Amino acid sequence: xxxxxxxxxxxxxxxxxxxxxxxxxxxxxxxxxxxxxxxxxxxxxxxxxxxxxxxxxxxxxxxxxxxxxxxxxxxxxxxxxxxxxxxxxxxxxxxxxxxxxxxxxxxxxxxxxxxxxxxxxxxxxxxxxxxxxxxxxxxxxxxxxxxxxxxxxxxxxxxxxxxxxxxxxxxxxxxxxxxxxxxxxxxxxxxxxxxxxxxxxxxxxxxxxxxxxxxxxxxxxxxxxxxxxxxxxxxxxxxxxxxxxxxxxxxxxxxxxxxxxxx
Ligand code: SF4
Numbered sequence: 001x002x003x004x005x006x007x008x009x010x011x012x013x014x015x016x017x018x019x020x021x022x023x024x025x026x027x028x029x030x031x032x033x034x035x036x037x038x039x040x041x042x043x044x045x046x047x048x049x050x051x052x053x054x055x056x057x058x059x060x061x062x063x064x065x066x067x068x069x070x071x072x073x074x075x076x077x078x079x080x081x082x083x084x085x086x087x088x089x090x091x092x093x094x095x096x097x098x099x100x101x102x103x104x105x106x107x108x109x110x111x112x113x114x115x116x117x118x119x120x121x122x123x124x125x126x127x128x129x130x131x132x133x134x135x136x137x138x139x140x141x142x143x144x145x146x147x148x149x150x151x152x153x154x155x156x157x158x159x160x161x162x163x164x165x166x167x168x169x170x171x172x173x174x175x176x177x178x179x180x181x182x183x184x185x186x187x188x189x190x191x192x193x194x195x196x197x198x199x200x201x202x203x204x205x206x207x208x209x210x211x212x213x214x215x216x217x218x219x220x221x222x223x224x225x226x227x228x229x230x231x232x233x234x235x236x237x238x239x240x241x242x243x244x245x246x247x248x249x250x251x252x253x254x255x256x257x258x259x260x261x262x263x
Contacts, residue, residue: 001041001043001066001070002070003070003073003074003077006041006070006074007074009037009040009041010037010041012037012040014034014035015035015036015037015040016032016035016036016259016260017259018259019032019035019036019258019259019260019261020036020037020038020039021199021202021259022202022203022205022206022256022258022259022261023036023206023258023260023261024168024169024172024206024209024210025172026168027039032260032261035260036260043063045059045060045063101182101185102182104185105178105181105182105185106178108181109245110177110181110242110245110246110249111174111177111178111181113238113241113242113245114173114174114177114178114207114242115174116238117170117173117174117235117238117239117242118170118171118173118174120234120235120238121166121167121170121235122170124231124235125166125167131225131227131228132163135159135224135225136156139152139155139156139159140152155224158220159220159221159224161217161220162216162217162218162220162221163217163221165213165214165216165217166214166217166218166221169210169211169213169214170214172206172207172210173207173210173211173214173242176203176204176206176207176210177203177204177207177246179199179203180199180200180201180203180204180207180246180250180253181200181249183198183199183200183203184198184200184250186199197256197257198252198256200250201250201252201253201255201256202253202256202258204246204249204250204253204256205250205253205254205256205258206258207246208243208246208247208253208254211239211242211243211246212243214239215236215239215240215243218232218235218236218239219236222236
């Protein structure tokens with residue numbers, strides 16, 4: 001894609017500004033792809049269309065490189081239009097403060113809890129194969145027996161959906177909570193008055209949505225795998241605690257209006 005092609009996509013009045021900032025990045029399930037500039041300008045690369053992993057990653061890095069060049073070209077064009085000499089701009093970020101903020105955010109109780117959930121989630125997926133195989137077999141048998149009051153195909157679909165939901169949000173919750181807390185530290189100086197919606201609240205809301213969906217998904221697993229109660233109940237308890245702590249730390253987050261989704 002060239003810079004001009006990118007600009008013609010960006011000129012589409014149907015696009016929703018900033019919709020991609022507070023979505024859950026689950027583009028395959030998103031109902032707003034035709035209104036999202038990130039989706040429309042991101043090359044679609046399916047690993048299955050490449051002969052091997054190496055050629056897939058080569059293509060991904062080439063795409064990133066091309067995007068960077070286009071961004072630089074557009075930045076240069078905009079600077080020229082506004083009479084700005086990019087070489088004259090001096091930046092002086094307070095790197096020491098940024099590092100201190102990063103450390104503070106990563107060691108906070110809420111970050112630790114979210115990270116615990118990432119680890120526990122991974123562990124569960126690494127050890128669930130036998131249980132899921134047994135469950136699959138029992139659903140197939142139920143399907144063949146045509147039992148009354150059972151719908152094994154729907155049960156299998158619900159189960160698959162629950163696994164996909166847990167997998168999709170497992171790490172995203174942590175990432176969004178890190179961003180929410182980092183933004184909170186910046187909000188203190190940027191938004192001294194409560195006039196603007198805060199990025200910290202928007203990010204916390206996306207984390208909360210991920211937690212809500214994940215809790216429902218684990219409940220589906222618990223229903224299908226009652227023998228795993230001792231494993232799944234502590235996970236549900238952790239997520240419930242994470243939800244409560246997030247709501248306490250970001251009391252305005254649930255009211256944040258995400259462009260394109262809540263308006
Ligand atoms: S708004 Fe939808 S299409 Fe755009 S990045 Fe988010 S999930 Fe993907």
